[in-house]
Amino acid sequence: MSIVGKERIEVIAQSIGITNLSPDVALSLAPDVEYRLRDIMQESIKCMRHSRRTTLTADDVDSALSLRNVEPIYGFASGGPLRFKRALGHRDLFYIEDKDLDLKDVIEAPLPKAPLDTAVTCHWLAIEGVQPAIPENAPVDGRSPSTGSSLFIVISVPAEAKKNEQKDDNLPVDIKLPVKHVLSRELQLYFDKVTELTLTQSESVLFKEALVSLATDSGLHPLVPYFTCFIADEVSHGLSNFSLLFALMRVVKSILQNPHIHIEPYLHQLMPSVVTCLVAKRLGSRLADNHWELRDFTANLVASICKRFGHVYSNLQSRLTKTLVNAFLDPKKALTQHYGAIQGLAALGPNVVRLLLLPNLEPYIRLLEPEMLLEKQRNEVKRHEAWRVYGSLLRAAGQCIYDRLKIFPTFPSSLPHAVLKTNARVLMSSPYKRKASLEQLEEQPPLKKTNTDGEVGVVLTNSSPSHKQGEAGTQASSVDSIIGSSSASEQMKNDTISNAVVRSNKVDTRSWKTSAALAQVWKDELNSGRILVSLFELFGEDILPFIQAPELYMFL
């Protein structure tokens, strides 16, 4: 514990020219020196505390020395903390670098800039105990659970707190005028009524009326900041209340629809809540809550926002897609979050899907597959979720390919190969059959198989070799062709088909004549063809309904 040893005293003595210091003196001097040092440090800590600081400076030591009537040590005026350097070759030896300065240089050097003068600024740290979200205050961390908080950080547009609080820069001089917000009594009543409706009776007719009013009335603009705040608050607190969330999203939609409302400045506050409703881990507390519906609704909402304001906020869509893709690619996130992300991306349009979703499709499906199988995933809810995700992926991919194919009004060739290939695969690999049939089950969740899904429209439940019938269920006109092709494929079911082009040559026996030129187009658009092929590999024949009937006819 002794910091000052006998040796140090000897060294110090030598350095000031005392060579004949007896060891006894050094020995008895050392503890006393140490005691004095500690005494000085104790006093300097007092000085530090009274200067309201928590770091000790050389000034404090000087004041402590003067308290003890000792001359201060010169040469250590501290502007900032002292910079100690480690002495080479010694582990615990430090020194302060003391550079030699040429006086000439010092004199000739330009005068340093005068330091800024001290100033005082003023802001609200809290208003009635609540901290306003202004730049001067430390950021309040998002209190919403799980994904909510991370999304808040990702999405929120920084530094544009244009709310009703004052906003002054860090510069002391220009404090901007506070915007005084005056609400008429009528508007307040209106706001109170609408919020009350949203919170309590979102199923009532009155609420629908309110939504219509929100979407059409012209005088509502002063209420927008309050609505955005209200929505943000309620979403962050009410993630377990499904009906409330849905009602809130409908309010958002109505506000967005209103042509008289200038919503842009508040978008950054609105977006986190909306995105939360899209990709939160849990929406609603009960199993019966159809949060899929909410997610779909919100996905469309997000897409409409992007369409409308994408040109104003150039980074809006990129931020959004980034968030969604991150959610989609993170295997740790729940399937519900993946679903939301996929739906959101799909709603943003086929191009987004093609660029962001499809490249990641294959590995993702591979991850998803075990979740969907009865043997691997015992938890029915989980399995159901997995099938949901699968369905949404399918739909997204299907729409994408549909969109691609639409470009070529008389698109010919890719389809047949596709059909062929599907059939071949189906026949070759029995697991696929099972999967396909399960897929139907998924599309109409096991409990309610009765309704037919408009998108996919497959009623197939049999697992006969020619379950092409199922597909044909909705497209009766193409039944024949498919059966035909299937028989054709049956004939050559042992063909290993690796190359699309090769296949096209083989299968196009019947349609070859239709257009050689179209084959050319096909080659040009190899990309979309490849996409299609890969989709088939992943989805099987479920992708078929997305391909327009005309092409199927073409095929005939």
Place this chain on the structure above:
Amino acid sequence: MEEDEIAGYVTAYLKKKGFTQTEKIFQEEFQTNKTNSSPLEPDIAKHILSFSQLESGPARFHDGYSRLRSWTHCSLDLYKHELLRVLYPVFIHCFMDLVAKGHVQEARHFFNTFREDHEMMHLRDLQKLEGVLSPTHLEEMEFAHSLRQSKFNIKICEYSYELLLQHLHSTQSTTILGIINEHINFQVTPGQPSSIVDDPEAVTLSGSSQDAANQINQKEIHWGLLEDSLEERLEKASSLLSDSEKGEGEAKEGETEENKKRPVEGGKQGASIKKVKKDKGGSATGKNTKAEVNTVSAAPRVKPELPMPIIPTEVEQSILEDLRNRVQLSSVALPSVSFYTFLNTHNGLSCSSISHDGSLVAGGFSDSSLKVWDMAKLGEQTASSLSQDENDTSQNPQMGQSGGGKRQYTLFQGHSGPVYAASFSPVGEFILSSSADSTIRLWSTTYNANLVCYKGHNYPVWDVQFSPVGHYFASSSHDRTARIWSMERIQPLRIMAGHLSDVDCVQWHANCNYIATGSSDKTVRLWDVQSGECVRVFVGHRSMILSLAMSPDGRYMASGDEDGTIMMWDLSSGRCLTPLIGHTSCVWSLAFSCEGSVLASGSADCSVKLWDVNTSTKVSRAEEKSGNASRLRSLKTLPTKSTPVYALRFSRRNLLFAAGALAKNG
């Protein structure tokens, strides 16, 4: 055991101790008794044996302590934490004994071996002690001195006590036993050991001076509020107003007020000074429903012991206006906080102060300057956010600004050392500043000039505070005294001496009859202003006390220390109601809201915390009964963006002002 042998031991012991006379007598007696052969009990013989070996050297401290330590650590879990408390006093006294006997090397070795055990609880003390390396240091150092002179009070249950004694006797650790007898005062409580939760009173230091402290705390203090205060008048006025609504004429108002006052005062003269104020006005009309007024009037009224300055009527009017417009605060209605941030201070801001209406902000700098900003004016110029509240309340005469718009502040120069404290007079026309140059200066914000320089302290003046009524002020200094001054005299009126170390902060009681001082000796003292006597000593803090606040009803006091602990004290009993734990660094400032329901604390950890005072006092009362330690509620933490909070002030309308210098991070 052979008697001769015993006799041998005894004579050896007596020789060693230099009791030659006794030795002779003993030998004589031994010779005569030999025939009688009344054998000494072997037990005693053993003791004598060990005594004769007593002076064998410093190792016995080491051995004794390590034996006690290992025994304690092996003891029953239920009693362990109680027994562990004994270790620390034994440890430091062993160490000091070793040092005192000159075994410096052994002392060091001993200290280093066992210091880790106590570092968590007593790091600061250990750091102080480890520098003590010679007997003279022990004499010199006030901390060691006070340790030597005082006794530790340790609460311990009956069984633990027995266990301890048994152990010490069975192992014949006479050294340790001696230390325990000499320096520890056991307060044996019957029944089960106290709960493991750290009871602040489990181990307390008391000594010759501290015994006096207990006596001191027996003294009666009158913590009531001043009679005829403005608040009381307001209350009366409001009740009168309601009367006049009934139809009474305005002209009668003055008369009735006087009529009502008279019987109250008459009663007070009869009774002693402590006199519960009869809420005549309120009860007569029964119309007064203001909760705040009721709580205030619940406090007893006392007479001022100092002649009080007269408040000008216009000032009185503005204060009354403020009181009428006061916002009611409670655990559900939190205050608004306006934060003044000092920018570009270059690490030089050493204190800050805010006037009662929040319109003036002063900063004391280490370059000896004092700068005052008129925020109301600043607000007008740039239309700052503090629009109405401030402009209404700022009745101050306008300040002639010398800089002509160049500088936003008024610069007061005159000190020749860092300015450690500043304090505004209640109306805001004067500022006091105290500095390292051992002077206190009085400045006028009206004339922007230095009016008086008060010299009296011999060392840096750490703190200065205007009394709640103005005119008088108190200062505290490194010279271990606190002093009371009045504005018109350059000599102090009273000198309060008694602290064992620097007096770091000072605060007036609401009725101006007392001041409280916090010191580096980790105690808070309450002094009677009239007599200059210490009337309370509050022991319990573990480090230097940095801030004090008195509740507006005069009943409670809060003190904040270097570690971030805040303690709430009951003035009349002198006991800690409850420690408020939450801050992680120095508590620079404390403030009670005007009706006393909320305590605000500002700390170096860059946050303002709001505490619920009502529950804290209530809970602790329940705590006393049930013995259940439950901490009081922290209502809210308001973090700043890396600005340590130097000063806090509730305006009379209960708007909270806070100030601090922005610290650059990184």
